[in-house]
Amino acid sequence: MNTFLTFTIVGLVLGSVYAIAASGLVLTYNTSGIFNFAHGAQAMLGAFAYWQLRYGWGLPTPVALVAALGVLGPLMGLLLYVVIMRGMRDTAEVTKIVVTVSILLGMLAVSHWFWHPEAARTMAMFFGDRSRIELFGVAIRYHELICIAVAVLVAVGLRIMFTRTRAGVAMRAVVDDPDLLRLNGHDPDRLAALSWTMGSTLAVLAGILVTPINGGTLEANMLTLLVIDAFAAAMFGRLRSIPRTFAGALFLGLSATYVLAYFPTAWTWTSNLRVSLPMIALFVVLIVLPQDRLRGAVTRTRERYHVPTVRKAVIWAVALVVIVYAIRLLMVTSAITTLTIGMSFAIIALSLTLLTGYAGELNLAPVSFGAIATIVAYHFGISGTGLAAHLNLWGVVLGVAVTALVGGLIALPALRLRGLYLALATMAFGVFLSTMILRDTTRHELFGVEFSLFTDGNIAIPPLRVGPLDLGNDTVFLMSVTVIFAALGVALIALRNSGYGRRLAAMKDSPAASAMLGQSLVRLKLGVFTLSSAIAGLGGLFMAGAMGSVSSESFSIMVSLSLLMLTVVAGIGYVSGALFGGLMSGIGFAVIMVSFSNLASEQPELSGLWTFLGHVAAVSPALIGIGVAANPSGSVHQVVEGYRTLANAKPVLAGGVAVVLVSYVLALIGALDNWWFASITIATVFLLPVAGQLLMPEAVLGAEESQRRRPLNPERVGIDEPYGPEVREEIDRELGIAGCLSPSDRREQELITHG
Incomplete structure (x- = not known):
């Protein structure tokens, strides 16, 4: 008692x-x-x-x-x-x-x-x-x-x-x-x-x-x-x-x-269950409680994604492989591994593009599905021992298949959930996996076989070897992951342009209307969850192989939330948004912070400044994410729109390409530091549309828009500057008399202006 x-x-x-x-x-x-x-x-x-x-x-x-x-x-x-x-x-x-x-x-x-x-x-x-x-x-x-x-x-x-x-x-x-x-x-x-x-x-x-x-x-x-x-x-x-x-x-x-x-003290998982209990309860409550009725879109969202054709997707996929290989020529071995990890995160982010960007369903724990594939491959897909150990193709296939199955099982009870409830359900699954499965480091016995799910809290995944393909070579590993990302990206764009993709888009826009047209929302959701989980599992498995050794922290819910945030910031409806979000989540900001730390060590007299900038870099992803409400389509959308208008300014485009190529050659021969090459390339990519508007405004913006944006010259008004309402308002602002005229006087002025 x-x-x-x-x-x-x-x-x-x-x-x-x-x-x-x-x-x-x-x-x-x-x-x-x-x-x-x-x-x-x-x-x-x-x-x-x-x-x-x-x-x-x-x-x-x-x-x-x-x-x-x-x-x-x-x-x-x-x-x-x-x-x-x-x-x-x-x-x-x-x-x-x-x-x-x-x-x-x-x-x-x-x-x-x-x-x-x-x-x-x-x-x-x-x-x-x-x-x-x-x-x-x-x-x-x-x-x-x-x-x-x-x-x-x-x-x-x-x-x-x-x-x-x-x-x-x-x-x-x-x-x-x-x-x-x-x-x-x-x-x-x-x-x-x-x-x-x-x-x-x-x-x-x-x-x-x-x-x-x-x-x-x-x-x-x-x-x-x-x-x-x-x-x-x-x-x-x-x-x-x-x-x-x-x-x-x-x-x-x-x-x-x-x-x-x-609970019996002999049960080694009792402590993990106690920690996981709130997340189990959250998932159960979400499933059991009655949900809102199926409704159409109450608020029309402001996201606008342009889906490219399959032909354009193939061209950009080939370009990506070429660009990554060119960048690899500038890198040392450690940097190649880092980029491989980033590309692996980009594959995981592709699962979000399919699930959230195309279908409108939410998953707050994509990296957790990568943990499932990693555990399965570790236990059933490694051949050889010691230095000869390698991951075989069977391990990859089995890991991805089990992950897809788990994704389907998680989706089945969650199919009736939408919006916030679905997000909370997937988050509950991610936290449960981290606190219950990934913490299980003790040995169990089942049917006479001893095993532990996450051995010693740290598991090593050797590189994949399939026939002559050996991912133990850093360059081969990087290029293989890049090719797989490019192929998956083309496949997703082809899927989006297909009838199935249009049905997913219809479900995202209005589930009620989609159901009224005879579509099976259950089948659509189950299929997209299963496929998305498989992609996340494949990316997580490559991530573990690139890292060599992973712990439970490698798959924590915070890693998943960071990946989701950066993918949405980049543009979750774009394959390129998944690329940017994955690279920045996996390596981008970490590399930036390490760079500032190295600068602080090399320049003690400025260590305070570099340390401060490193902390600012650590906070900056969150600041970028907070601003997503002002640009829900993502930064990639802005860049794409900028380059659409830049297509008529070919000299500006040629100049930008020349700047990048010259800086690349200088970096290749050692005349330019890799850091400066990266900075010049990034600045050129993002500032080129702005340069086009400044250097060739009529070609980029059109004659009417460039005329409207041109600074007003009051002395030329009525001579070669047309006198219209915009000019009149600009003159009023310059003279500080805006708003002084009565409505009747303004109507009279408009009648005079328009004759």
Whole structure:
């Protein structure tokens, strides 16, 4: 009985923290319609700030709490809403997800910037670990009592606010009909800002309370994922009901502690199951709860993707292979391996192009499917031993096939999910795989055969060897992965241009209309999930082979989220977007940060500047991701559109090609450093459309547009400058009299102008 009471108390405390964090999620979602994936990162950042105030600078506990909960928490929520969230009300679901994921990754980078991840930091419980009372023979510490009491107060307070107060009812109406709310005298923006302020404060409070309970050690990734467990509690209430959210949080907390208390100690996977339980519950709740009715597109998205013809795709595929080989001639061996890893990530990103870009379905854990293929190939696809060990073709085929099968099995229960719910389901699968499967390093026995899923927490994948093809050669490995990416890219474009691809596009645009036309949404979703999983598995297997040895961290959910964010930023509807997103996720920003670190070592007098720029580079992917709402089609789309208009300015194009070729030759003979060659090439590619507009405006923009953009010369107006409304408005602005004319005078001027 004493054991039951002890673990019950621990479970109630843990559930109380989940309830506090989940309540903040429910609060912000109810007033903005945005599910805040960065909620756990806010809790983490608040906990680190409290540690700095309380332990780093030695401030008294009340002062540190007031600063963290009364200043940092509200200010963080207010800034997030005013600067970012307010402009996302009518954006597509994938945009909302990517922006909040970008904030999560940005906050993690900021925490590593200010608090070095290798330094140990601990937080003690309020009033100390020994301050306790006894209840039915069980010792309860004051900190635990505070957690339970605060959770009850938060749940009761929010329930009363939402149902009994005018402000609370108005908050619930912000998402449903903000225009009607304005007619009733309320300001939707102010109410939403208030809710984000309160939600952020609750996140910070949860982070401060849970850290001592979880062992007291501050670690950014672990604390962020710990609070993400509150997602399951929020889904118990379907992001609406505070009482059901509170009950779900207590259920999760009690279940986790009872697993530790009563599962047999001989079960080596008990600890992993306890950690994975919230994600299992999240997946089950998402499947069991009733979903919204199938509807057409309520908000027309602003994404516009131009699908090339298969012929053009083949030309660009050949060009990619040639370009990669030319770049390889400039590289040392280590750089070739790095580029191979980047190309492997690009193959994984292709799975997102198919699934999200073409079909509109979300997957937040693409790299996790790569882990499945890697584990299968490691156990069943390696021939030889020692230095003669190699991966055989059977291992690749089996790994990809099993990954496709798992993708189909995951998709089957998730077929009825859409949008946010589907994203959360795939994220739950990714976190479960990391915490349950990839942590299983102990040996098991089944039918007399001993095995372990992820041996020693680190598995080595030797290079593939098929007949004369040996990927043990770095150049052969790089070119093989590049050819496979190019072939898959052409295949995806051919698929998109086929009848099946058009059916996927129709399902993405309007599932209801697609179903009314007789299409089987179940068959479409199952097929695209299976094919997407197979592509991700193949890319993950090549990634593991290029790395040589992989750990569970190689397939963490943060890696998947980063890949998704950068692919969306580049243009998730483009094969070239997958290439850019994969390269930047796999190697791009890491190479940039290593370069700044090397510069800091080589130039001690400027080490501060280079270190600062390295930290800025670490945060920059998140900053880029936050800006995706302004450009939902991606940066590749902008570049493509720029080069479309540049087609008429052939001298400018020829000049750009000449600059790149000359710099390449200089780099090849050693007269130019590779870093400078890369910088010149990137600058030329992105600035060439701008140069075309400046040097040949009429050819690039057309005569009318170039005339409109030409600076106004007031002395020539009426002579060789036509006098029109735009000219008149420009003159008014120059003279500072814009808006001075009455409407009747303006109408009279327009009549005179148009004769």
